[in-house]
Amino acid sequence: MTKHSVQNSLLVLNSVIDRYDTKNRPVSNNGSAMQLRAKLDVSLGDDGADMSELEEMALNYLNINPDVSSAKFNKLLYSGLNAPALFGDWVTSISNATMHTYQVSPVATLMELELINQWNKLVGFNQGEGVMVSGGSQANLIAMLLARHKACPQAKTQGIRQTLVAYVSDQAHYSSLKAINVLGIGSDNLISVASDEQGRIIPAALEEAIKISMSLGHRPFYVGLTAGTTVLGAYDPVAPCAAIAKHFDLWLHIDGAWGAPILFSSKHRHLLADANLADSVAWDAHKLMNVPLTAAVILTKEQGLLKEVCSGGGSDYLFHADENAAYNLGERSIQCGRRADALKVWMSWKAIGNKGFEEKIDYLQQLKTDFVALLAKSRFELLHQPSYLNVLFRYNSAETLSEQGHKTLCIDICAKLKQQDIAYSDYASCKGRSGIRLILANANINIEQLQKMLTACDVIVISLLAERDYSAL
């Protein structure tokens, strides 16, 4: 029996990495849950297992999960691998520190503060602060909580006694809907504001929506913009919305979970111009920066607000008034136990540097432009003018297909791409039209691979159209 110890675990991990053949595995292996249940035994029992059994399961785990580090994985916003961050993640687990107090997480606390300082610099919050969170969803929740506090400070102790209203575009991530539910404001009070053809919020529509709420006697309190929308990668215009938010005294948040890293690039940061006009910004390191999940931050322009809003309790036994009390990041957080996500982000930022992230973004933006040029010469058409790293495209049917026909065709193309191990892609619907959503987050992908994928799409679409009458759908 192999003993369970850290040393043995590392030996076994080494062996798993040696045996894990990323070159020859398909990007996605998985069938249905029923099929997997039939072939993979995940049962637990009374008797313990030794490391050799765990090694086999670890290998199964890696082989059956999609390979998100593969250049063929373009389905979601976190494709790729960041080796220094992975190293940091492993070290984080060995130490297993929690982030509530400086006493139990001294190094990660200083690292988190340095990261927050760097993120704020990029955003342009000169005196800003922040706290790391589990992801963009929690960052958006905290932003809405801060906004609620500003509009209605008594809500923290007495609850909400008026109708508060928040505004996001019709392209915003669904986490705003979750946030308004969690905060007890009610999902009917999240107004979906119209966006233009490229998926950017229309400022005049925002202003109109605010006026309607006010005429109903409601209290507008929050505007949530998106920098890099989930489907189209659109950037909402900050300056005109900031002017509206200021006029009506509303909190302005930017959800940059996906698109805020554009600020690393001097060539492309104009897409998120005027970010400093916001009150808060969400930024995920586990998307474009490829840090292993989870790693994200909520940044705020105003110092002290996070603690004012999020703190409460724990002073009897945890948050002692010692010389390091100001470094207890737990008082800025809604979590108690919080993993030291700072280390892996710090490790990768230290290794890659601002310039490395800038190069990555510039490379991917150029790749996007080159892919768009390829599309122009193909049987496929764009459904928008991509500004960021999302490209939504579909078969150009010269209007012979209905929307249902297009959607079914996209689903079938994605299924074939996966079956033939060409790419693991997804489809998305936006403004009533469906397309294949290509996400360029992995700097290991190149134009030859994208050309190969497009050529395969060409062949697949011809054979699918020959097999089935999509125009009848």
Ligand SMILES: Cc1ncc(COP(=O)(O)O)c(C=O)c1O
């Ligand atoms: C624009 C945007 N905001 C927020 C989120 C949620 O981020 P997370 O998955 O880190 O909670 C996503 C996820 O895709 C997103 O695209």
